[in-house]
Amino acid sequence: MPFPDSADVGGELTVGGAASPFSAVYVAPAEESSPAEIEQVLVHELVHAAQFQQRVPQQVRTEIPDDHRSTRDAELVITSMLEGGAVYGSSVYTERHGLAIDPEIEVLERLYPNASAGTKLVWGPYYYGGQYIDSVAADPDDHWKVYEEPPVTMRQVLHGEGEPVLEPFEATLTSEDDNGSWEEIRQETMGEFVVRLVLETQLSTETSTDAASGWAYDRQLRVASDDESPDGHVWSVRFEDSANASTYATALASYLDARADSSEGTVSTVDDSNVSAADSNDSDVSNTTWYADEYAFTTATPDERTVALVGGPEAFVEAASVEATADGDPDMETETNTNIRLSVTDTRDENATQSVTAPGLSLGAVAGSVSASGVAAP
Template sequence: MNRHAAATLLTAVLLVIAGCSAPTANPTPNTGPGTASPTDPSSPTATPTEPPTATATSTDAPTPTATPTPAGGVTVYGDLSVNATLVWEHVVASLDGEYETPIVSVRDTSLPAQAGSFATQLGLDEGLERFDEGRIRASYSRQTGRVRISPRNGSTAQVTRILAHEYVHAVQSQRYRSNRSSLVGQATERESFGIRRALVEGSAVYVEDAYTRQFLGFSAIERRCAEYRNGTAYERYAGQAYCFGGQYFSSQLDSPSELLSSNVTLPNTTEQLLHPGTSDPPANLTVVDETPADWSTPASYPRRGELFVRTVLGTELPEDRAIEAAAGWGNDRVVRVSRDTEGYVWVLRWDTADDAAEFENAFAEYLDAPGNRTADGWRVDDDRYRLTTVDDRTIAVVTGNETFVDSVSVTGEGGNVTVAGES
């Protein structure tokens, strides 16, 4: 696994609805019409945010190849193999409302796949370089009100499915503008990047699934989750919010018409997302930065959540083992330090001592797969990894170059953790 960190450009979270860059492989539909390339919210210069989104550019301008449409229909710039207006009408009918019709721009371009620096450090970039091969990509731009799509060689069913997903984001955008307590508005109030993304994308997947079941004869959620389980590490990373977000809404709602109600109760963590009915708040966890002044650390430490833990472990361990080891998650924080090179301290607080021990054992197995175990941790390519037992319920993963890992200490008790180091 390539463990070298790569900086990523982050954008405002409210543009989450525009960032779908849909991956659907040919000939078998991927878990991702609408799957965005998730970026890393651990940058010291940005808050947890979403992937780069489509913006107004000269390539979005009307062209002579525009497809004529009836009054009130969807205008398509470029060649599209599906009836864009009919798909829009079906989506809007399922959501039970009237909305401004978007414009569709067909372009043979897409945003590049990305992995955040911390995700890369944990091997979730494996398969990234092949992610775009033969895939349909699409996104919705809140600024321009346009869906941009690159159909490539996708089948009619694949293109239809992606278009339906992006249309949901168009509706979400309009609902958010008119009602800040809408699903998107509630989602953006969540602290965790992972839960925000799962709610916005998962709700679109739920509508997409209703569409594919009714008109295309298959379940989009089932196909998304199959690719999550069977895909590369990067496909798991990119697709986690879509699979489990879609499953959550499918388990809680009877029809898409209920989705846009302000009365919909949303989970606050991915633990609650994975276990509907669970209402436990995150466990108490305070991380204090006492690293040297010449070390650069972010002002806030983002939470990753149970779903991220499961996804990481599942890249090397059997899925049932990853699920078991991630259960019992209580809270976590990531501290990113920039010195000669980047380093990370991932502090995880568990519900019980047994849960903490189970995670520690599983993470050791996860590191054994690509790495070499030494007396002081693991070596994976040029990076070092060390597991530290902070107290009976708190485990810290320390990773980076050798100098960083050797100089960092993590101490604490009862969920009060101090990260320190030597210059």
């Protein structure tokens, strides 16, 4: 496993390792590393070498639907299958050969729950991927079948669900602003795992897990302006039903309360340990703006299943509005397969308006301690 924050390892994980698609395997032990630790990491990397020989990364990627394949969530799925398979293989090897060390999957089960959010982002594919493959594979030889029909979302990896839940949004940027004050920089789909981790930077694991469950899809979008700094962000998360969306909305308000230095407007939150769908249905987080560092934040509910978080410079947040649309019609009567449109009206020019469909939020704006760049293929 990669070396995370030193405070999260408790003196364990002293051996580093890597494998390349060209069948090269590297092991980097420390002076205090035991032979059993070195052997376990070697086995982990040899599993990767076998995965590359069998073209597992390509096989898993091919099974992910085209409109989801290039997302961050999909990359996490691919990494989870690769690292989960290696964790599973090394753990079985450790037990069968009686190595004087705990199996890798047990080490993760011991360390992961108390790790920082940044470490959890890196370890997540190992932890949840290993659990997923352990739950569906009868033995090491049989585990190769997992790659033939792999999960396609991190929601499946987290919950062991067979059928994916995918409701992709369309994402377009249209501008009626001749001055071009806001421009799309990047858009992404993060998935349930990242939604959970962002909340967990401020809330308990139980609350964050409950709030992120029911995820159906999300889109994040980053926009920039030559006249404003920092960039503007919107993260729209759609859930299976209104109850799950309400639970998330209340947890999101609690998250913003914990993260913000100040706020204006109506703030309605509940005890972190008791956020539930039943409690959150009565929440009122509209007309609230939170302030943290150089960012302002607000929330919106463009339809009963979608919650949007808007963040950026105060001028952007004040000018932004989010609505659900069907085929470009803001007066649609159903939210099924609808898009989410962000309209930004430049307050310096009342005639300047831009629209963005299916927006989202960058991790850097929401939780600086969680870095998406920490996720990489083995």
